[in-house]
Amino acid sequence: RIRWGNGELHVSAMNGCSPGPRVTALVPPDAIALAAADAAARNVVNGIVTELKQLGETAALTVVVDGQRLRLRVGAREASSRNTRIGDALSLHIDPAGIHLMRES
Numbered sequence: 001r002i003r004w005g006n007g008e009l010h011v012s013a014m015n016g017c018s019p020g021p022r023v024t025a026l027v028p029p030d031a032i033a034l035a036a037a038d039a040a041a042r043n044v045v046n047g048i049v050t051e052l053k054q055l056g057e058t059a060a061l062t063v064v065v066d067g068q069r070l071r072l073r074v075g076a077r078e079a080s081s082r083n084t085r086i087g088d089a090l091s092l093h094i095d096p097a098g099i100h101l102m103r104e105s
Contacts, residue, residue, distance in 0.1 A: 035092055055076075
């Protein structure tokens, strides 16, 4: 597990990082998905939509969580069915297998 903001994220692999020191977590867009708002769920974070671009069949979203920008793509229909707009609060699930850790110097 790693601490992020006011919560924790579970990771599948520590990539040689030991408990204690600060790390940088890289999360590719395909490891992030929209989630139901459920504070008790593992690896669910809450943020605010700051960018929304319709790209044909997909929508590109930027969501700020604890001061960090997360970018993801979702189906345009899913974004539309949730009536997603800039300024909206969204819950995101981060796949533990998609979190890549790097030691900070």
